[in-house]
Amino acid sequence: MTGALEGLRVLDLSRFIAGPYCAMLLGDLGADVVKAEKPGTGEEARLMRPRAGDESFYLLAFNRNKRGITVDFRDEGDQRLLARLAERADVLVENFRPGTLEKMGLAPDELLRRNPGLIVARCSGFGQDGPQAGRTGFDAIAQAESGLMSISGEPGDKPMLSGTFMVDYSAGMQLTIGVLAALADRRRTGRGQVVDVALLDTAFSLMMTSATEYLMRGEETGQVGNRDRYGAPGNTYRSADGWVHVVGGSDAHFPRLLTAMGRPELADDPRFRALEDRLANRDAIDAIVGEWTAGLSCDKLVAVLEAAGVPCGRVNGVAGAVGHPQLRHREMVAEVEHPALGPVPLPGVTVKLSRTPGAVRLPPPRLGEHTDEVLADWLEG
Structure with missing residues (x-):
């Protein structure tokens, strides 16, 4: 069996969580995902703790099912190389601060001129336009400014941050949904487009009834701890x-x-x-x-x-x-063989497809591991 997205080429220029998570989900479903990192240190997540040997758990968690290349994002020659790879890609994923892609000579309009079917998937803290588009944004900032943090925690206590990077993960999923929608549109029209997802927008979308309640009644939801907001007990x-x-x-x-x-x-x-x-x-x-x-x-x-x-x-x-028996039955704990660490357990593939199931096929790439292989596949094949 092959993955549902087999044959889809994804160029992943992203870092940290939301962008890499989107590219990983596409890889889980069969896409050929190529992760581009700067030489020497690679993306910043490679240096973060906690670690297993020389490998960061951040890198292990969000970068399976990818091949890795190294490029100098500030070098004009390597920028031209990225443009050539984008010509052969179906999807480009990035989560630089707005304007950075343009400074690299990779403005979406130019990329789409050279590859009209390309999907340019962009994730940022505050979006690609608007009065605060240039601000640096992280998960916690989005939770704070969206109101999400204010409705979390015990009544009367300080606002509470979620115990996991829920906005980053949700933004990665929203970006994936946008990519799949754009691909469906491309089947009809032959044309690509830009997908723009912001952490702040994503966090605000999670407010749901709290936002509507305030807009219609002027009432702040407030904190209720672990209590059901609308039922008791x-x-x-x-x-x-x-x-x-x-x-x-x-x-x-x-x-x-x-x-x-x-x-x-x-x-x-x-x-x-x-x-x-x-x-x-x-x-x-x-x-x-x-x-x-x-x-x-x-x-x-x-x-x-x-x-x-x-x-x-x-x-x-x-x-x-x-150890949950239902999660084990659902194969939500998967293993992949890592060249340095041996078997590495990872969360499994969430979406279950009956005919073309996703799979954890590849470990996160070592820095630049597949550069020659990818250039031969994409540019010479």
């Missing part, structure tokens, strides 16, 4: 040996939760009869549920709640997640 509760998250706040789930708890009489308590009543008395219902969960193990709680039809889940640490 719905929270993370301590068990006898850990934590379990329970979603039991809807009018359909609440009676089932009471049955599982052995407290059916609470359905007639005026504080809890309807959803609005429970939302007004969150603290009271949370205390009752928390007292019950504290007396049972995580395994017992999950078993009892699932039997009753109440959505729930053990709060796993990383060890519990990588």
Whole structure:
């Protein structure tokens, strides 16, 4: 079986997370992805910690299924080489500060003139236009300025940053969606185009109901910790040996939760009869549920709640997640053979295609490992 994107050529000029993640996803689905890095040190992520031997986990995590070349982005000769590679590419991915690609002589208009079918996928902190387009942007800055950080954390506490680079990952996925949409349009028209994704836009898109609620009602969502914003009870509760998250706040789930708890009489308590009543008395219902969960193990709680039809889940640490039987069955822990490290475990391919499944085929490239091979394939073939 071959990948769905087999034969697609992707020139990856990006660094850090969002851009490399997009190019990696295309590689997972079968594209021939060529990662271009500066000579000597390579992209900045190669120098970041944590590390396994001489390899950064950042590089390992976001650069599988790619071949690697080295080019000096500031050298006019190498800039011309990149332009020649772009002529043979289907997709070019970059996440420089806006204007940098143009300074390299690789303005999208010129690239599209030379290769009318090229998809130029651009990711930046604040977008390619607008009054703040030139600002440097990172995941945390986007979380802060989009409002996303303000609705995360416990009530009254300082705004909370997500525990992972959720905006970078989401922007990488948005960029991938844009590339696939542009490729679909190219099949009809034969023409490429520019895909422009910003971290700030991506973070704001994750606000969803919070943004709409403010725009329509003028009400700030605020912080609710781990509580369900629109249902009660719905929270993370301590068990006898850990934590379990329970979603039991809807009018359909609440009676089932009471049955599982052995407290059916609470359905007639005026504080809890309807959803609005429970939302007004969150603290009271949370205390009752928390007292019950504290007396049972995580395994017992999950078993009892699932039997009753109440959505729930053990709060796993990383060890519990990588050993999760469902994730293992779904092949979400994959291995690739690295020339220096041996078998390297990585998250698997998320999108499951029945006829042309994606796969982890190649380890992240060593710096410049495939330069001669790629130049022969792309420019001489």
